[in-house]
Amino acid sequence: MDVARFDPHREDPVPVARVQVAAMEHARTPGPRPNVDTAVWRLRNPFPDLGPAVHWVARAGGEVVGVAVAYFPERENTSSVLLTITVHPDHRRRGAGAALLRAVVAESVARGRTSAEVWQVDEGGPGEAWASSLGFRVGWRTVLQQLDVTDARTDVPVPAGYRFRRWIGAAPDDLVESYARARNAIGDSPLGDAEFEHPEWTVERVREEEAARRRQDVEQLVVVAVHEESGEVAGLTEVETRPTAPTWLMQRDTAVVAAHRGRGLGVAMKAGLLRWVLPERPEVQSVLTGTGSDNVAMQRVNHALGYRDVRTWLFLQREVEGL
Ligand SMILES: CC(C)(COP(=O)(O)OP(=O)(O)OC[C@H]1O[C@@H](n2cnc3c(N)ncnc32)[C@H](O)[C@@H]1OP(=O)(O)O)[C@@H](O)C(=O)NCCC(=O)NCCS
Structure with missing residues (x-):
């Protein structure tokens, strides 16, 4: 397992977007049907106002199997890192999530962040089990309504x-x-x-x-x-x-x-x-x-x-x- 920083403007974002699309399809994420164009757009257009977004990818045998996106807010929430880790459904439980988390944690420490926040985690899904096993506690629940x-x-x-x-x-x-x-x-x-x-x-x-x-x-x-x-x-x-x-x-x-x-x-x-x-x-x-x-x-x-x-x-x- 190899984890490296990733720049969606300089490197090909499509393999990374494909991992995100596969994870959303697997989770049946509500909202627009997951597609590569939307995922590429979001990789290149991070949520405004949350500070710089930093990306990492995990590769196994040269293939992208996971991605981490971390925001380091610069106005409010300046002691926090907001992170999302996504591993392709076919490559879970092989350490990719843990390796990506290590990279995010190292960067967070370097930037003086003391509080880690994971968001948009499906209640009852693998992300909740993963985060709970790491000692994360639920701070807030959002009901998605359509x-x-x-x-x-x-x-x-x-x-x-x-x-x-x-x-x-x-x-x-x-x-x-x-x-x-x-x-x-x-x-x-x-x-x-x-x-x-x-x-x-x-x-x-x-x-x-x-x-x-x-x-x-x-x-x-x-x-x-x-x-x-x-x-x-x-x-x-x-x-x-x-x-x-x-x-x-x-x-x-x-x-x-x-x-x-x-x-x-x-x-x-x-x-x-x-x-x-x-x-x-x-x-x-x-x-x-x-x-x-x-x-x-x-x-x-x-x-x-x-x-x-x-x-x-x-x-x-x-x-x-x-x-
Ligand atoms: C959560 C997620 C990132 C985990 O990735 P992963 O590569 O499968 O995780 P790892 O293989 O590194 O797992 C490390 C440890 O985390 C825990 N863990 C991971 N997935 C788990 C699950 N579904 N249930 C319980 N514990 C889990 C285990 O302790 C695991 O160690 P083990 O496999 O030796 O038991 C992946 O399931 C995913 O992409 N889910 C959808 C997106 C999401 O919800 N992300 C989390 C919020 S940011």
Whole structure:
């Protein structure tokens, strides 16, 4: 077993993407049908705002059998490494996962990271058993929910006292400050025992994130509720498109500022976004979202819109020392 650093821009990413696709097919991962194009795109376009992504591959007899992706966040969570290890289903229990983990741990120590976090681990799957055997503890659970557009129930009125505004890609200048403030309301969402810190949103950070998405060919479609009396953004919801999966939308953050909760804004904004986007994008068949398992309110909102629960993902953590 040979483990080496891997640069998806300079080396051929296809054999690595194939391992990821095989693992997703094996796990029947919800969402867009796994394909090599999407996996290559993600290898070359890491999640924005999580710091540099570092990759390693494991080879056996010259063949790529596993991949590790580690993020080293530089703003929040600066003592953490976020890692994902994926081994081809036909090559498991031969030490590839352990060898990749050793490489990630060495790099984490070199970068002064003290806490290791594995994410998007299927509850009840091999990753949970593997992580538990290493002493990782569950910090947080996410329920993945899927909406097939034929099931969508979007006929929800806009609550009195609010009007909706919408945009693609860039928040209008007259709203961006208030929008940045409202985005911080996501920081109130429950994260179980996870030590994960939410981002601190400012206008500058909103603009940086918008630019990062443009660079990755990701479209961001946003609906906000503006409180008519104050002109302030009271809540927001957003979906993203992925360039390689046009039949899917990814429902991202939905947040309502504390003073405006309990008035049905969450469900009304999500429904309003679907009423806008679905007729304009007839190719879209499904929407996928992840909701904290403690966040019963948001799960209910999603059920009311026609979403169903499809999977639970775990976020597990432990100290780097001793791994
Ligand atoms: C989890 C995963 C990476 C393990 O890779 P692997 O190459 O099979 O792991 P290793 O061969 O290095 O296993 C090392 C040790 O981990 C533990 N382990 C690994 N897989 C396990 C499983 N399914 N159940 C219980 N323990 C397991 C065992 O102690 C094993 O030692 P052993 O085989 O001598 O008993 C692999 O199953 C995988 O890709 N799963 C899907 C993706 C995922 O969930 N990744 C983990 C989250 S980042």
